[in-house]
Amino acid sequence: MLSWMAWTWPTALVFIGIFSAMAVLTALEIRYPGGAERRGIFGLVTTRGDRLFMSLLGAVYIFLAWLGLFGLPLWAPLFLSVAWGAFCFWKV
Amino acid sequence: MKVENQKAWYFVMPVLLLVAFNALIPMMTVVNYSVQETFGDNLFFWQGLDWFEKLLRSERFHAALGRQFLFTGTILAIEVPLGVIIALAMPRKGFWVPVCLVTMALPMLIPWNVVGAMWNIFTLPDIGLLGYVMNHTLGINYNMTQDPLAAWITIIVMDVWHWTSLVALLSYAGLVSIPDAYYQAAKIDGASAWSVFRFIQLPKMKQVLIIAVLLRFMDSFNIYTEPFVLTGGGPGNSTTLLSIDLEKMALGQFDLGPAAAMSLIYFAITLLASWLFYTLMTRNN
Numbered sequence: 001m002l003s004w005m006a007w008t009w010p011t012a013l014v015f016i017g018i019f020s021a022m023a024v025l026t027a028l029e030i031r032y033p034g035g036a037e038r039r040g041i042f043g044l045v046t047t048r049g050d051r052l053f054m055s056l057l058g059a060v061y062i063f064l065a066w067l068g069l070f071g072l073p074l075w076a077p078l079f080l081s082v083a084w085g086a087f088c089f090w091k092v
Numbered sequence: 093m094k095v096e097n098q099k100a101w102y103f104v105m106p107v108l109l110l111v112a113f114n115a116l117i118p119m120m121t122v123v124n125y126s127v128q129e130t131f132g133d134n135l136f137f138w139q140g141l142d143w144f145e146k147l148l149r150s151e152r153f154h155a156a157l158g159r160q161f162l163f164t165g166t167i168l169a170i171e172v173p174l175g176v177i178i179a180l181a182m183p184r185k186g187f188w189v190p191v192c193l194v195t196m197a198l199p200m201l202i203p204w205n206v207v208g209a210m211w212n213i214f215t216l217p218d219i220g221l222l223g224y225v226m227n228h229t230l231g232i233n234y235n236m237t238q239d240p241l242a243a244w245i246t247i248i249v250m251d252v253w254h255w256t257s258l259v260a261l262l263s264y265a266g267l268v269s270i271p272d273a274y275y276q277a278a279k280i281d282g283a284s285a286w287s288v289f290r291f292i293q294l295p296k297m298k299q300v301l302i303i304a305v306l307l308r309f310m311d312s313f314n315i316y317t318e319p320f321v322l323t324g325g326g327p328g329n330s331t332t333l334l335s336i337d338l339e340k341m342a343l344g345q346f347d348l349g350p351a352a353a354m355s356l357i358y359f360a361i362t363l364l365a366s367w368l369f370y371t372l373m374t375r376n377n
Contacts, residue, residue, distance in 0.1 A: 003134055004121070004134065005117070005120065005121045005124055006121065006124040006125060006128060006130070006134075006136045007124055008124060008127060008128065008136075008138065010127065011120075011123050011124050011127060014123070015120060015123075033096075043375060044371060044375060053367075057360070057363065057364060057367070060360050061360070061364070064144065064148065064357065064360070067141060067144055067145050067148055068145070068148030068149060071145055072141070072145070074141075
């Protein structure tokens with residue numbers, strides 16, 4: 001039934017990761033409502049969801065930039081993306 | 093902590109389902125395509141991130157992206173100030189208000205492919221009204237089917253004709269919502285026309301202008317039909333904008349993998365630009 005979607009394990013894992021992150025945020029929101037809103041280092045008012053969005057979008061650009069400039073392997077951008085995500089949740 | 097009523101979520105469910113089927117699932121499929129190669133028959137071969145790497149280094153992609161930014165930048169630089177000026181010049185009350193509003197709305201009611209076809213016939217050098225007058229009456233050499241500059245001017249003028257109304261109507265809606273008291277206060281203080289615009293009208297129009305610029309950015313960045321019908325991306329590749337290039341790759345060459353990778357990069361650019369613009373403009377509210 002799903003063969004037309006041409007699933008592969010790596011892409012499935014990416015989506016499982018994104019949806020799990022959203023599930024965790026939903027659980028957090030039910031436990032601690034209000035989205036942990038604050039004004040961060042860039043002067044932006046962000047909630048948990050905003051921070052996840054910025055982490056993911058930033059990661060996309062980090063990977064694309066590395067792939068375009070240096071190519072494989074992608075361990076360095078992976079590390080940079082995790083660092084960027086941590087920075088987003090910590091300071092932004 | 094106050095317990096809030098969560099029933100509203102059920103009312104959002106139909107929309108969520110609709111978005112899941114018409115956007116999310118196709119989007120996931122595109123992600124799957126972007127790491128594989130296919131020759132049809134639902135047979136796929138793992139390709140890793142090759143398509144992304146090739147695309148990011150491809151001259152063709154860089155050129156299409158450059159053209160896309162040039163197009164979007166140019167039409168925004170023309171349509172936004174022009175729309176605001178038209179809105180300022182429109183009457184606020186009386187007989188001419190509906191006349192102006194309907195006239196302004198007309199171009200936006202025309203389907204995109206019809207706009208392209210209209211402008212194609214209008215500007216053809218030997219049979220179109222504009223093309224004929226330019227070439228045979230005014231003696232200006234104008235041929236949008238052969239000269240890249242003429243083709244560019246034509247698609248930009250077409251977009252300005254089609255979409256300036258949107259900026260104008262949104263700005264007008266912002267303008268008419270300003271209470272008279274602001275203007276009276278400005279008059280008492282002896283404010284110049286420029287000060288009235290800068291400190292009363294522009295701040296009051298800010299919200300609608302943000303929406304107008306955002307809509308025009310997204311629509312022009314994703315534009316396909318009008319330039320495709322008008323110039324077909326030519327002459328040569330001179331007006332091959334991103335979406336036209338994408339269509340050539342996906343349907344013309346049936347390179348689904350590279351086309352999927354290109355769609356994702358395209359999507360990431362639109363998403364970042366829209367998010368940055370909106371976030372920065374609404375930061376201090």
